[in-house]
Amino acid sequence: MASVTGSSEETDQQVVATPSAPAAKPDIKQTMADLDALLGIEDKPEEEAPQESKPADAGSGKITISPDVLRALAEAEAARAEKMGSAASSGEMQSRITDSIERIVEQAKKMAEEEGKSTENRSLGEEAVRKELNNLYTALASDKKGVDPEDLKKIKEQVFGATTFWVTETRPLAMQTLELGVAVRGNLRGKREAVFKEVCEKVAAMFGDKYVVRLVEDPEASLEDMNMGGGSDGAPPEPRVLFEILPASAAQPQATVGWQRAAAAVLLVLTLGSTLQFGLAANIGLLPKETLQWLANPANLNSDMLPPGLETFDPVPFLSSTGNVFMVTLLPQLLHELAHAAVASSRGIKIAPSFLIPNSQLGTFGSVTQLKSMVRSRTDLFDFSAAALVAGGLASMGLFLAGLAASHGGGTPEPGLLPVPSQLFQGSLLLGGIAKLGLGSEALSHAQVYVSPLLVGGWCGLVTTALNCLPVGNLDGGRTMLSAFGRSSLAVSSLLSYVGLGLGLLGSSLALPFGLYVLICQRTAETYIQDEVSGVSERRRAIAGALIAFAIITLIPMAPEVADVAAVGSPSNFI
Incomplete structure (x- = not known):
């Protein structure tokens, strides 16, 4: 995970990419090599766990950049771009990502040189890195047609707040079925049901049916993070929650298509057949004993002759009972x-x-x-x-x-x-x-x-x-x-x-x-x-x-x- 943290409580965009993507273009690899050299990271065998970079500064303002995630981000986007039909679009997207990463590396170098010097210069450097990470997120989000970063910014500023939900972090969702959404972590500042209703109403008023809001438990919350409220009634602690902002298309299951209706019709016919077969089997005891004995011999099943005992057998009670069971x-x-x-x-x-x-x-x-x-x-x-x-x-x-x-x-x-x-x-x-x-x-x-x-x-x-x-x-x-x-x-x-x-x-x-x-x-x-x-x-x-x-x-x-x-x-x- 790549993140930028400052002295304020709120943490800006974080970008997560699939680490199993194919290899990137040579220029991206060179950029990542420069980043490795800057942060002092040596090549490691595949079986070793990746090591996160050390903070550039241990003071109140600090930057933490995971080069492995940035590398995986670039590689994944390059592989995705290669699958697109337009070579121009592919090259443009890769160029934007490469430029953003190079500027982040360059700014990190300057901050390393400024260590122990002007606090103002370091603050400007942190802001520059933060801006570049946001640009990188914008490029990917717009290309994947997920949550628009500008819309997310409006939601953070105008929907959430000190009286509802104080946002501390936003990041893309990792769930396969809802991967285009954004998770909004923070601190709940009101009654859960009322806050959720207010957030949904405000998002709908601002964007119509463009986005859907979900309220889920925060999987990273510890016991200390849980709201231990409940007072004297002995109510159990409430879980820490987070909001998910999803594009409407990603928040809904796929619509019913023709083959599903056809499959439902075929299964209906098969179920009617299996139920009828069950009804016949349930009534088989009503057949004459000599007929049952004849049917019990597998060799007789291939015969064309009429089973014995059926010459005078009245099939009406048998068929009626079969229909009743059916x-x-x-x-x-x-x-x-x-x-x-x-x-x-x-x-x-x-x-x-x-x-x-x-x-x-x-x-x-x-x-x-x-x-x-x-x-x-x-x-x-x-x-x-x-x-x-x-x-x-x-x-x-x-x-x-x-x-x-x-x-x-x-x-x-x-x-x-x-x-x-x-x-x-x-x-x-x-x-x-x-x-x-x-x-x-x-x-x-x-x-x-x-x-x-x-x-x-x-x-x-x-x-x-x-x-x-x-x-x-x-x-x-x-x-x-x-x-x-x-x-x-x-x-x-x-x-x-x-x-x-x-x-x-x-x-x-x-x-x-x-x-x-x-x-x-x-x-x-x-x-x-x-x-x-x-x-x-x-x-x-x-x-x-x-x-x-x-x-x-x-x-x-x-x-x-x-x-x-x-x-x-x-x-x-x-x-």
Whole structure:
């Protein structure tokens, strides 16, 4: 990092460049060699850590210049310029950068010669170096179409101040997704929410929709920097914050394009197919026994002959039951998506078409719902995510309980009931326990249990909801965790979720495919939150905790001995 510091509290522009850029032109290399010679830096092997230059003066006014950063800055810009189609533009930009660096080196030489002499000359020298660094920043910022330095200067002078946020430092952001923005560090001088609102309103009044302001925790702040306020109520210390000024184009996710709509349509068709296939598989027990025995032989699958037992088989009940399972399995996911859309509409959140994820064991794993606009606060993000989980979960639980009531104990075959293996109920501590109470131990002691299609659809919906409640990545559960407890808590819960899925402790046979799905599609936490510091209400935090608890007790398998204890004294028909 290259910085200039003076006796005042405020620190001027700092410029950060990627150190992994290709080699620069010979004239830049010569300039950097001169800078190395001036600062007494010798060539070092690559494995050695770079050493920062010593201050030119240990007094109240001092200059600290990191030659490695200036070198990397020049090299990176030269490499970028070489990729541009216009040779004239490339040469002009490189010339401007080289000239600025040479003037900085020359001024540093003069300051070194003036050491111990006139304080006034040294102050003029410091101001000259500061001006050159600002010119260098201006050249790069204007070329990258980031935050205009003149606009940033107006924001520092007219938006921030002694009564809102006292600026001490500005520098480009290092985040890949928001790299064109500027981080503004300083000291908060008022109530956080009020200051943030005032800053946003002033920036909008000055520049319209040209820039977006974000409020985030300062990652470099120490415990001593935290606001230990809270008074006698025992409130936890507030984190030190910084503001990010972003061009509107960099602050918004990429707009939905045609291929994304096409992909969403294809995935919808595939999910309908996987759900229909699941419905057929759930009803396969309704086929005649001789047909099932014939289908169990793989050699018969290539035969053109009609399977035995189907000559007099009435397909209407089979197809009707398959359609029922198909519809009730998709219903919770439909309500999930409608809840997303309703909250997004009420909070001004733009979303992309949902990418449904097909799965043969459940019909669907849920969906990937991408944000296409900045979310104003963690509260809005929480409501957007939690509303969908609650809607899908309540609908699934309603189907599950209705299915238990319609199963009539599950001990005898009846029209409209499906035979399912009793081992299914061992896959979930919560759902297996409820089924044990509703159907009774005697029914579950048989190899097969006869249940309503409503129970099958509710079971699948509850397991899908529980999987998406896991506090990991960009799942709805991850978004609720981020909103309720912060990014650090999400990092810990994501690690624990990956461990649980990897060891098969959560989700049983679904753990591996769902874990791969999360790693490929949902591992990155949500970034586009405007106010990432202000938390949510205690009621929302309690809901987040309840969703996580629901996910754990639903996805943990039920041990047989635990199930037996839970069923002691339970009625044969719970509903």
